[in-house]
Amino acid sequence: MSFKIAIIGAGSVGFTKKLFTDILCVPEFKDIEFALTDVSEHNLAMIKAILDRIVEANNLPTRVTATTDRRKALEGARYIISCVRVGGLEAYADDIRIPLRYGIDQCVGDTICAGGILYGQRNIPVILDFCKDIREVADTNAKFLNYANPMAMNTWAAIEYGKVDTVGLCHGVQHGAEQIAEVLGAKSLRELDYVCSGINHQTWFIDLRLNGRKIDRDELIAAFEAHPVYSQQEKLRIDVLKRFGVYSTESNGHLSEYLPWYRKRPDEITRWIDMSDWIHGETGGYLRYSTETRNWFETEYPQFLEAASKPMDASKRSNEHASHILEALETNRVYRGHFNVRNDGVITNLPRDAIIESPGFVDRFGINMAAGITLPEACAATCMASINVQRMSVHAAISGDIDLLKLAVLHDPLVGAVSTPEEVWQMVDEMVVAQAQWLPQYAHAVPAAKERLSKSTVKTREWAGAARRSVRSIEELRAEKAALKQAV
Missing domain, CATH: 3.40.50.720 (NAD(P)-binding Rossmann-like Domain)
Structure with a gap:
C-alpha cells in the first residue's frame, strides 16, 4: 500500500x-x-x-x-x-496562573475549567x-x-x-481498563471486557466482565481499596465510584477538575489528591511535567537519536488508536475501540449534537458506533454540565463573542463552585488580554477588556495553589533517574 x-x-x-x-x-x-x-x-x-x-x-x-x-x-x-x-x-502557563489569582486550582486545565x-x-x-x-x-x-x-x-x-x-x-479508556484489570487480578488485559461510554475525560465503565463474569460495584470498590498503590493515588476516583456506582476513565487529577466538589477549597484539595506523581492532582501538574519533559528532551536529544537506531519491535506497538484505525480501514481487519464522534443518538440520554466517547468498530466501511447506550443518570448529569460548557465555548470561539465566552466559563462546574460572576468576568478579560496574540477572533474585544481591567475593583491574589511543585532542573531529573535505576 x-x-x-x-x-x-x-x-x-x-x-x-x-x-x-x-x-x-x-x-x-x-x-x-x-x-x-x-x-x-x-x-x-x-x-x-x-x-x-x-x-x-x-x-x-x-x-x-x-x-x-x-x-x-x-x-x-x-x-x-x-x-x-x-x-x-507560554499560553498554557497563563491557563494555570491567571485562574489561580481567582482561587481556581487546576491540575491539568486542558479540557474544560477556565484553562x-x-x-x-x-x-x-x-x-x-x-x-x-x-x-x-x-x-x-x-x-x-x-x-x-x-x-x-x-x-x-x-x-x-x-x-x-x-x-x-x-x-484514557485504555489506561482505565489497565487499572481495572490489575486490581481484579487479571493475568492479561484480554481477560477484561468492558463497555465504556460518556464524553472525553468523563467516560464511565458501565459494564465490566472478567473472563465473562460480570463485575459489580461492590467487588470493584473492594478491589481498588485493597490495592496498595491505587488506594492512595486514586482516592477521589474511588469516592466517585462509591457514589456513582461506576468507575471513571480519568485520572484522579483530571477528574477532580471536572467536578464542583473536590477542588473548591485548599483543604479539600489536599485531602483528595496524591503527590506521588503529577497526574494524581498536583496544582498545575501537567504544566510542570510538560516543561520538564521539554527541557529534558532538548538536553538529552543525542540519546533519543541514538535510541532511534535500534530495530523496531512490533510486539511493543502501543494501544493508541491511530495505527489500529488505519489498519482496519485499509486492510479490513476489524478493530474495536472508543472514539470521539458526534452523538446523533449513540448515547440515548445525551444531546445529539454533543461529542461523545463510546465504543465503535472499524472496518473498510468506516467507524461504526455501537448505538443505543444509556448512561446511569448521575453520569449523564455530570456529562451534561460539561457538554453545555463545551457547546457555549465552541460557539464563542467561532463568533468571537466575549460575553458568551464569559457565560461558558461561569457555567463551568469548578469555576462556579469557587468564583463569583464579577470574578469570572474580570478573569476572562485578564486571560483574553494576556493571550490576545493567539485569539484573533477577540481582537475587537481586547481594548474594552483592557479598559475594564484598569478600573476593576475585584480583588485578586498571587497564589501558587494548594499543592504546587517547582519545575525540576536537568540535574535534579538526572539524579532522580539515576536513583530509580539503582533501586531497580
Whole structure:
C-alpha cells in the first residue's frame, strides 16, 4: 500500500515518534509517506532526524518529509493527524496562573475549567484553518484524526464548522481498563471486557466482565481499596465510584477538575489528591511535567537519536488508536475501540449534537458506533454540565463573542463552585488580554477588556495553589533517574 499521512504539530516529538512506529508495525504500511508539519523549524528538524534514523535502521522504503508549509504537507494526504498545542507552554502557563489569582486550582486545565476553555479558544480558529486546507488540497476522502485537547471542543468545531470527516482519539479508556484489570487480578488485559461510554475525560465503565463474569460495584470498590498503590493515588476516583456506582476513565487529577466538589477549597484539595506523581492532582501538574519533559528532551536529544537506531519491535506497538484505525480501514481487519464522534443518538440520554466517547468498530466501511447506550443518570448529569460548557465555548470561539465566552466559563462546574460572576468576568478579560496574540477572533474585544481591567475593583491574589511543585532542573531529573535505576 502507498498513501500519505500528514501529522500537524509533529514537533510533539515523543508522541509523533510513537504514532510513526505504531503505524509502521502494520506490515502493509511500509511504503507510505509521512509528511510532518509544525510552526517550529527546530522541532521539525529534531523529529525528522529521529524518524529518518528509524527508517534507516530498519531498512524501510518509508518516506519522511518535513515542512512548515502546512498546505504542502496536506496535499494529497489520506489521513491527517493533529497533535497541536496552540500557544505552547507560554499560553498554557497563563491557563494555570491567571485562574489561580481567582482561587481556581487546576491540575491539568486542558479540557474544560477556565484553562481548558481558553485553550479551546486558541485552538478552534486554527482547527478551522486545518479543515479548510483539508477540504481544498487533501485527498477527497481524507479523514482527520484529532489527538489535541480540548478533545470535545476541537472535534465539535471540526465536524460542525470545519465540515471534515473527523474522529477524536484519546487513551484514557485504555489506561482505565489497565487499572481495572490489575486490581481484579487479571493475568492479561484480554481477560477484561468492558463497555465504556460518556464524553472525553468523563467516560464511565458501565459494564465490566472478567473472563465473562460480570463485575459489580461492590467487588470493584473492594478491589481498588485493597490495592496498595491505587488506594492512595486514586482516592477521589474511588469516592466517585462509591457514589456513582461506576468507575471513571480519568485520572484522579483530571477528574477532580471536572467536578464542583473536590477542588473548591485548599483543604479539600489536599485531602483528595496524591503527590506521588503529577497526574494524581498536583496544582498545575501537567504544566510542570510538560516543561520538564521539554527541557529534558532538548538536553538529552543525542540519546533519543541514538535510541532511534535500534530495530523496531512490533510486539511493543502501543494501544493508541491511530495505527489500529488505519489498519482496519485499509486492510479490513476489524478493530474495536472508543472514539470521539458526534452523538446523533449513540448515547440515548445525551444531546445529539454533543461529542461523545463510546465504543465503535472499524472496518473498510468506516467507524461504526455501537448505538443505543444509556448512561446511569448521575453520569449523564455530570456529562451534561460539561457538554453545555463545551457547546457555549465552541460557539464563542467561532463568533468571537466575549460575553458568551464569559457565560461558558461561569457555567463551568469548578469555576462556579469557587468564583463569583464579577470574578469570572474580570478573569476572562485578564486571560483574553494576556493571550490576545493567539485569539484573533477577540481582537475587537481586547481594548474594552483592557479598559475594564484598569478600573476593576475585584480583588485578586498571587497564589501558587494548594499543592504546587517547582519545575525540576536537568540535574535534579538526572539524579532522580539515576536513583530509580539503582533501586531497580
